[in-house]
Amino acid sequence: MEAVKVIIDEAIAKELDLRNLPLSSNTFSIVDLGCSIGPNTFIAVQNILEAIKQIYQSLSLDYQIPEFSIFFNDQTSNDFNALFASVPPNRQYFAAATPGSFQGRLFPEFAVHFFHSSNAIHWLSKVPEELMDRESLAWNKERVHYTNARQQVYDAYASRSLN
Numbered sequence: 001m002e003a004v005k006v007i008i009d010e011a012i013a014k015e016l017d018l019r020n021l022p023l024s025s026n027t028f029s030i031v032d033l034g035c036s037i038g039p040n041t042f043i044a045v046q047n048i049l050e051a052i053k054q055i056y057q058s059l060s061l062d063y064q065i066p067e068f069s070i071f072f073n074d075q076t077s078n079d080f081n082a083l084f085a086s087v088p089p090n091r092q093y094f095a096a097a098t099p100g101s102f103q104g105r106l107f108p109e110f111a112v113h114f115f116h117s118s119n120a121i122h123w124l125s126k127v128p129e130e131l132m133d134r135e136s137l138a139w140n141k142e143r144v145h146y147t148n149a150r151q152q153v154y155d156a157y158a159s160r161s162l163n
């Protein structure tokens with residue numbers, strides 16, 4: 001998380017355009033996809049929140065700093081009770097759970113300003129079928145990775161739909 005902080009800080013400084021930011025109710029919404037039960041997710045969202053505040057402060061717009069809503073997302077099987085039992089008591093945001101797969105639709109349009117995901121969005125919900133088919137050129141010999149695999153294996157992963 002600490003190593004990634006620099007990258008997040010730079011991305012926010014470069015991409016966050018405060019002038020064109022649609023903030024309903026002066027609330028900035030952040031999502032962590034595949035949050036698990038902590039504590040990494042708490043460090044990540046705190047870093048993001050501080051980087052955003054920093055932008056406002058650097059422009060002397062402290063008085064415009066919004067409130068923050070954090071949506072912690074993971075599969076419904078995630079232990080959200082454990083997550084919320086350890087959410088930092090001194091947090092500067094409103095915490096909510098968004099259960100369900102990030103491979104489906106989780107939010108209404110324009111509801112989220114910042115998506116974060118660490119070590120999560122590379123997980124697929126199922127193996128592309130052709131990888132399991134011994135007759136297929138994409139047969140992956142029961143491996144769960146595509147390192148040094150045939151082009152057809154790469155293609156099967158690349159073309160796989162998200163559902």
Ligand SMILES: C[S@@+](CC[C@H](N)C(=O)[O-])C[C@H]1O[C@@H](n2cnc3c(N)ncnc32)[C@H](O)[C@@H]1O
Nearest residue numbers: 034035036040074075101102103118119120123
């Ligand atoms: C290795 S953990 C990473 C946890 C945390 N983001 C971190 O960096 O420490 C991967 C998490 O992604 C979640 N995950 C995997 N596929 C998912 C999906 N389709 N939708 C939501 N969460 C998913 C898992 O349940 C797990 O909690």
